[in-house]
Amino acid sequence: MSTATVPARRVAELSSAPVPAPRPAAWRSNLILFWQILRANPLTLVGFILVVLVSVTAFLVVVVPLITKPLLGHALSILPYPALDAGAFPVTQAPSFAHPFGTDNAGADVFSNVLAALPTDLGIGFTVSGVSLVAGGLLGLVAGFWDKPGTLSGLISTTIMRLTDIFLSFPTLVLALAISATLGRGEYQSELAVLITWWPFYVRLTRGEVLAIKIQPYVIAARAAGVTETRILFRHVVRNLIEPLAVYFSMDVGTVIVTYSTIAYIGVGVPSSIPEWGNLMPGYQDLILTAPWTVWSVTAAIFVTVLGFSLLGDGLRDILDPRSRRIMATTASARGSTEK
Amino acid sequence: MGRSRSDLVVFVAKRLVQLIPVLIGVIVITFFFTHIAVANPCVAWAGPKASPSAITACEHLYGLDKPLPVQFVNYLKGLVSGDWGYDPLYQVPVLTAIEQYFPATLELVLASIFLMVVVGIPLGVVAAASNGRIADHLVRIFYLSGWATPTYIAGAVLAIGVGSTLGISGGAFSTLSSPVRTLTHMSVVDALLAGNLSATGDALAHLILPATALAFINMGIATRMTRSSMLETLPLDFVKTARMKGLGEFVVLYKHALRNALITTTTVLGITAGTMVSGTVVVESIFRWPGMGLYAFSAITDYDFNGTIGVVIFFAIVVVVANLVADVLYGVLDPRVEWR
Numbered sequence: 090m091s092t093a094t095v096p097a098r099r100v101a102e103l104s105s106a107p108v109p110a111p112r113p114a115a116w117r118s119n120l121i122l123f124w125q126i127l128r129a130n131p132l133t134l135v136g137f138i139l140v141v142l143v144s145v146t147a148f149l150v151v152v153v154p155l156i157t158k159p160l161l162g163h164a165l166s167i168l169p170y171p172a173l174d175a176g177a178f179p180v181t182q183a184p185s186f187a188h189p190f191g192t193d194n195a196g197a198d199v200f201s202n203v204l205a206a207l208p209t210d211l212g213i214g215f216t217v218s219g220v221s222l223v224a225g226g227l228l229g230l231v232a233g234f235w236d237k238p239g240t241l242s243g244l245i246s247t248t249i250m251r252l253t254d255i256f257l258s259f260p261t262l263v264l265a266l267a268i269s270a271t272l273g274r275g276e277y278q279s280e281l282a283v284l285i286t287w288w289p290f291y292v293r294l295t296r297g298e299v300l301a302i303k304i305q306p307y308v309i310a311a312r313a314a315g316v317t318e319t320r321i322l323f324r325h326v327v328r329n330l331i332e333p334l335a336v337y338f339s340m341d342v343g344t345v346i347v348t349y350s351t352i353a354y355i356g357v358g359v360p361s362s363i364p365e366w367g368n369l370m371p372g373y374q375d376l377i378l379t380a381p382w383t384v385w386s387v388t389a390a391i392f393v394t395v396l397g398f399s400l401l402g403d404g405l406r407d408i409l410d411p412r413s414r415r416i417m418a419t420t421a422s423a424r425g426s427t428e429k
Numbered sequence: 430m431g432r433s434r435s436d437l438v439v440f441v442a443k444r445l446v447q448l449i450p451v452l453i454g455v456i457v458i459t460f461f462f463t464h465i466a467v468a469n470p471c472v473a474w475a476g477p478k479a480s481p482s483a484i485t486a487c488e489h490l491y492g493l494d495k496p497l498p499v500q501f502v503n504y505l506k507g508l509v510s511g512d513w514g515y516d517p518l519y520q521v522p523v524l525t526a527i528e529q530y531f532p533a534t535l536e537l538v539l540a541s542i543f544l545m546v547v548v549g550i551p552l553g554v555v556a557a558a559s560n561g562r563i564a565d566h567l568v569r570i571f572y573l574s575g576w577a578t579p580t581y582i583a584g585a586v587l588a589i590g591v592g593s594t595l596g597i598s599g600g601a602f603s604t605l606s607s608p609v610r611t612l613t614h615m616s617v618v619d620a621l622l623a624g625n626l627s628a629t630g631d632a633l634a635h636l637i638l639p640a641t642a643l644a645f646i647n648m649g650i651a652t653r654m655t656r657s658s659m660l661e662t663l664p665l666d667f668v669k670t671a672r673m674k675g676l677g678e679f680v681v682l683y684k685h686a687l688r689n690a691l692i693t694t695t696t697v698l699g700i701t702a703g704t705m706v707s708g709t710v711v712v713e714s715i716f717r718w719p720g721m722g723l724y725a726f727s728a729i730t731d732y733d734f735n736g737t738i739g740v741v742i743f744f745a746i747v748v749v750v751a752n753l754v755a756d757v758l759y760g761v762l763d764p765r766v767e768w769r
Contacts, residue, residue, distance in 0.1 A: 254451055255455055256458075259748070260703075260744040260747075262708070262711075263706075263725060264741055266725075267737050267741055270729045270732070285462075354711070355726065370582065378594070387582070388586075391579060392578060
């Protein structure tokens with residue numbers, strides 16, 4: 090029997106046959122690929138290093154006191170001094186060996202303040218983007234994959250998209266500020282406020298990608314061959330969503346941090362007793378001419394964190410997007426031929 | 430489906446009709462968030478030492494003692510009758526306040542977009558022309574740096590650092606200059622209409638710093654879009670033809686390729702204009718710029734519920750209209766697009 094006469098059912102059986110277990114080297118070759126990608130683009134590597142550095146530091150700020158407390162009987166911290174400790178030192182001291190970022194107008198060590206704020210800001214960046222990614226991604230997947238008009242699922246899909254359209258027409262920051270002011274000052278209140286305005290972007294992105302993937306020839310071929318919908322969903326659709334969502338997510342963590350700290354800066358976010366970058370700025374901004382190190386320390390902290398995520402995401406987009414990869418290749422080869 | 434004028438009219442009319450459910454959703458959601466979770470604004474206004482009878486009187490005056498559905502119907506009545514509710518803090522109808530403050534914001538946003546166009550677009554061309562080489566990397570670092578600097582930091586540094594060093598106070602004019610009659614509420618336009626050149630210069634000097642602060646974070650959008658659409662345009666045949674004709678590189682880049690690439694950039698700038706109104710809350714409150722952002726800031730931080738709902742709804746309308754304008758612009762600029 091030649092392969093041309095293999096019935097469709099047999100093809101379906103073949104394609105749904107258990108996949109052989111991945112060779113142990115598979116994840117290692119993925120890692121090598123990731124490393125090659127990073128090496129090919131130095132700015133992306135810088136972004137990756139910054140993200141790792143910032144994340145590890147934030148982790149240590151939180152974990153070191155938690156571990157040393159039961160072990161040593163007293164908590165050690167990688168913060169040189171307690172944060173927001175007013176009156177601990179002479180005010181507005183220029184940076185020195187004891188105070189690398191100087192002291193502020195309350196006499197607290199600026200380096201400790203800025204470092205203590207890192208876990209708060211980074212944690213919120215990851216939490217808000219992460220929850221939005223999962224919630225918005227699922228809604229977008231549902232709205233994109235089961236959008237047949239005239240069915241119940243089509244109705245659900247339409248409802249999701251109408252609701253998303255409404256939330257997308259809000260100016261993000263203004264709505265987040267209004268909700269934050271309404272809920273009252275607090276770490277979780279303003280986190281919730283940002284989250285309420287954040288998820289729709291993921292719905293729109295995911296749905297658009299799903300609609301584009303659904304009409305790809307390989308999906309149509311799989312469906313013609315009788316592959317089940319669930320299998321198409323996970324093997325073809327979800328698998329192809331990972332890349333665009335990863336790019337968007339890595340850019341997004343920084344954007345959330347900027348928005349969240351803006352809410353604190355305006356004065357309706359985190360209470361001033363909690364170290365947070367946006368929170369530190371109102372007190373520091375008037376010192377910009379007399380004690381500029383206060384402002385520059387906060388700026389540098391936000392800058393390094395957000396830039397890290399942006400560089401990583403921006404580089405990943407160029408690498409993962411086949412269209413821009415092709416452009417890079419053609420222009421590179423064109424330049425090579427003209428320069429010869 | 431075509432490109433005639435009547436097709437355009439049908440397209441715009443259709444889009445406007447689609448807006449109605451979105452705007453209804455915006456009104457319901459905003460009202461819900463600001464009224465269900467809100468701490469009683471009367472308590473906040475009256476202060477901690479207020480007598481209970483004063484608070485009751487305040488609640489009665491603004492209809493806050495009525496059940497929520499009744500309050501909502503009352504609000505809708507105000508919206509339809511055209512005053513958008515009464516602003517308890519400014520003692521004017523909200524719509525009157527918006528009419529007074531919006532022109533100044535429009536002026537600020539237009540000035541920012543002007544900056545983004547004259548700085549951002551040439552940078553995008555430079556980056557695309559040197560794709561992958563050092564200039565490209567420098568431009569990328571520049572625009573990602575803008576993205577990594579929150580508007581409140583750029584604003585504070587420009588207002589307190591640069592502004593006070595140069596002797597430019599906050600607001601639309603310096604207090605020293607002769608007052609100009611307010612016709613349009615746009616400082617530069619009013620000064621020009623009055624034929625007062627020194628006041629025009631003064632108004633421009635006061636406009637440039639807040640406009641820069643507002644443009645800074647979005648500067649990269651124009652650059653990035655120009656860069657990527659230039660990269661798509663440069664390998665095309667007509668660009669090669671232009672080069673083969675012996676045209677100079679400047680003419681090829683800016684007259685042939687950029688003209689094509691600008692289609693996407695213009696559209697994205699239109700959408701950005703809609704989201705930039707969010708940023709005005711921060712910039713205007715720092716620079717005391719007498720526009721919608723400052724009004725929104727005081728409404729949100731002072732629990733001015735009618736003002737808050739009013740600005741959120743108004744900003745949502747701005748976002749939606751900006752998106753529509755962007756769509757129309759795209760169609761007008763790209764002769765291949767059909768209205769549908």
